[in-house]
Amino acid sequence: MKEQILIFGLGHIGGSIAKSLCKQGIKVYAEDLSKKTITYAIKNKIIKGTFSNLDLSKPYSVIFSTPPIVTNKLVNENKDLIKNAVLFTETSSSKNKIKKNAFINKIENAILSHPIAGNEGSGIDASDIKLFENKICILSPLKMTSKNSITKAQKLWGSLGSNCIKMDLNSHDKILAATSHLPHVISFSLMRYIEKSSNIKNKVLMGGGLKDFTRISSSDPEMWSDIFDLNKKEILKSIKGFKKELEVMEKNILSSRSKTKNLIAESNKARKKIID
Amino acid sequence: MKEQILIFGLGHIGGSIAKSLCKQGIKVYAEDLSKKTITYAIKNKIIKGTFSNLDLSKPYSVIFSTPPIVTNKLVNENKDLIKNAVLFTETSSSKNKIKKNAFINKIENAILSHPIAGNEGSGIDASDIKLFENKICILSPLKMTSKNSITKAQKLWGSLGSNCIKMDLNSHDKILAATSHLPHVISFSLMRYIEKSSNIKNKVLMGGGLKDFTRISSSDPEMWSDIFDLNKKEILKSIKGFKKELEVMEKNILSSRSKTKNLIAESNKARKKIID
Numbered sequence: 001m002k003e004q005i006l007i008f009g010l011g012h013i014g015g016s017i018a019k020s021l022c023k024q025g026i027k028v029y030a031e032d033l034s035k036k037t038i039t040y041a042i043k044n045k046i047i048k049g050t051f052s053n054l055d056l057s058k059p060y061s062v063i064f065s066t067p068p069i070v071t072n073k074l075v076n077e078n079k080d081l082i083k084n085a086v087l088f089t090e091t092s093s094s095k096n097k098i099k100k101n102a103f104i105n106k107i108e109n110a111i112l113s114h115p116i117a118g119n120e121g122s123g124i125d126a127s128d129i130k131l132f133e134n135k136i137c138i139l140s141p142l143k144m145t146s147k148n149s150i151t152k153a154q155k156l157w158g159s160l161g162s163n164c165i166k167m168d169l170n171s172h173d174k175i176l177a178a179t180s181h182l183p184h185v186i187s188f189s190l191m192r193y194i195e196k197s198s199n200i201k202n203k204v205l206m207g208g209g210l211k212d213f214t215r216i217s218s219s220d221p222e223m224w225s226d227i228f229d230l231n232k233k234e235i236l237k238s239i240k241g242f243k244k245e246l247e248v249m250e251k252n253i254l255s256s257r258s259k260t261k262n263l264i265a266e267s268n269k270a271r272k273k274i275i276d
Numbered sequence: 277m278k279e280q281i282l283i284f285g286l287g288h289i290g291g292s293i294a295k296s297l298c299k300q301g302i303k304v305y306a307e308d309l310s311k312k313t314i315t316y317a318i319k320n321k322i323i324k325g326t327f328s329n330l331d332l333s334k335p336y337s338v339i340f341s342t343p344p345i346v347t348n349k350l351v352n353e354n355k356d357l358i359k360n361a362v363l364f365t366e367t368s369s370s371k372n373k374i375k376k377n378a379f380i381n382k383i384e385n386a387i388l389s390h391p392i393a394g395n396e397g398s399g400i401d402a403s404d405i406k407l408f409e410n411k412i413c414i415l416s417p418l419k420m421t422s423k424n425s426i427t428k429a430q431k432l433w434g435s436l437g438s439n440c441i442k443m444d445l446n447s448h449d450k451i452l453a454a455t456s457h458l459p460h461v462i463s464f465s466l467m468r469y470i471e472k473s474s475n476i477k478n479k480v481l482m483g484g485g486l487k488d489f490t491r492i493s494s495s496d497p498e499m500w501s502d503i504f505d506l507n508k509k510e511i512l513k514s515i516k517g518f519k520k521e522l523e524v525m526e527k528n529i530l531s532s533r534s535k536t537k538n539l540i541a542e543s544n545k546a547r548k549k550i551i552d
Binding site for chain 1: 454455456458459461462463464465466467468469470471472473486487488489490491492493494495496497498500501502504505508511512514515517518519520521522524525526529530533534536537538539540541542543544546547548549550551
């Protein structure tokens with residue numbers, strides 16, 4: 001990764017990429033809607049400068065860490081910049097709208113990245129130099145993506161400490177609906193239920209379990225309403241599937257302690273298989 | 277807390293109480309179904325001995341950290357031991373069955389304790405000397421509970437580092453259904469859904485969010501099927517209430533990005549109010 005990097009969007013993800021690459025001595029340039037963010041990033045040596053400082057005669061890669069809707073707009077506005085890049089990628093959690101961008105599908109240096117990292121934080125203040133270390137990054141090549149671009153993307157994420165796996169976009173959106181988007185829907189709903197139902201006027205009754213369990217309900221409304229909208233079809237399927245499992249639990253809690261116990265034991269096993 | 281302490285059940289909670297009190301120089305004795313646990317606890321100076329070592333001619337307190345059903349049985353079998361104690365308490369998450377024990381209701385030294393601490397671990401291996409530090413402990417006095425016993429219980433939990441709040445048993449079971457039991461039902465259901473729905477054969481796709489979110493789905497089946505059974509009425513009410521909120525999210529994800537955004541913002545606020 002000797003070339004220059006241009007990042008659009010210096011939020012939690014973009015900022016963390018910038019911090020890590022800059023530390024490695026790579027020339028990182030960035031654009032962000034907020035001038036304050038850019039000033040902060042330059043002052044704190046998170047980036048070297050802005051787009052205007054990029055040397056277009058030398059190799060560069062472009063990373064979009066903007067919300068998906070913004071990314072589509074910016075991609076259309078910066079076609080030449082992207083075409084001439086060594087690598088073009090973006091980092092959002094929902095890909096199907098971006099995939100439909102005909103331009104992206106036609107360029108050979110495009111690959112979609114989804115780092116399975118990040119937390120409920122947002123903005124450059126929440127960025128973290130170690131955010132991607134030992135995390136998975138899903139790489140989704142498009143129709144025309146060259147092998148060379150895949151290798152370059154693997155090197156980029158590798159230099160950030162991530163392990164890459166390749167996955168087609170449909171599988172990506174389906175799996176993420178179940179493992180990431182659905183838990184967010186649940187956490188938002190649970191938090192609203194707890195607030196409405198209980199006469200809890202203070203903070204005293206939240207054990208560590210609930211604290212962890214509702215951590216993601218602090219996630220950014222702008223970003224998550226976007227993700228829910230962009231991956232609507234798969235998310236609604238997931239909610240339906242989850243509700244069925246919830247109803248199985250409900251029935252057994254009502255009628256059978258021993259069956260409930262078996263269901264819980266199955267959950268224990270499932271988690272061990274998938275996570276531990 | 278100069279007197280002796282007798283603990284029934286040296287699991288995650290009982291073991292943690294023993295560790296902390298023993299460290300403070302208090303004479304802790306314990307009984308557990310597992311001889312291995314008792315041997316381990318004596319060897320590691322978590323307890324000083326068993327029931328047979330307790331000096332019945334000197335003051336002692338009795339703590340039950342056994343599953344609620346076992347506690348009821350043991351209480352009936354050890355009426356004199358309990359009556360003669362300075363303080364009698366128990367630490368389970370669901371109280372309504374214990375409350376109905378007529379004997380407990382008639383003795384003046386009884387108070388029900390619920391430390392809002394603990395995690396998905398179980399057994400003495402998961403015990404932790406600092407488990408109760410800076411945690412809340414809910415104290416639920418019964419009909420006849422004397423002020424003296426309340427003070428003693430406050431001192432006991434205070435010495436473990438907890439802050440006590442008093443709450444009647446009905447409120448306890450209602451609030452815990454929403455803030456602890458429901459999140460467990462959800463986590464168990466979600467884990468089962470994820471395992472069934474996704475063709476995830478490995479561990480790669482679980483971000484930190486899901487890891488935290490499903491941590492409690494590793495909780496003990498025996499204990500949690502008991503809790504669900506004991507607090508059935510309130511838990512089923514909570515599931516119904518949660519499902520309504522989930523359906524509000526579902527509808528808005530389908531039809532309105534801006535309303536979804538507002539719902540998420542409300543969740544953010546609710547969490548901040550309750551937890552941060």
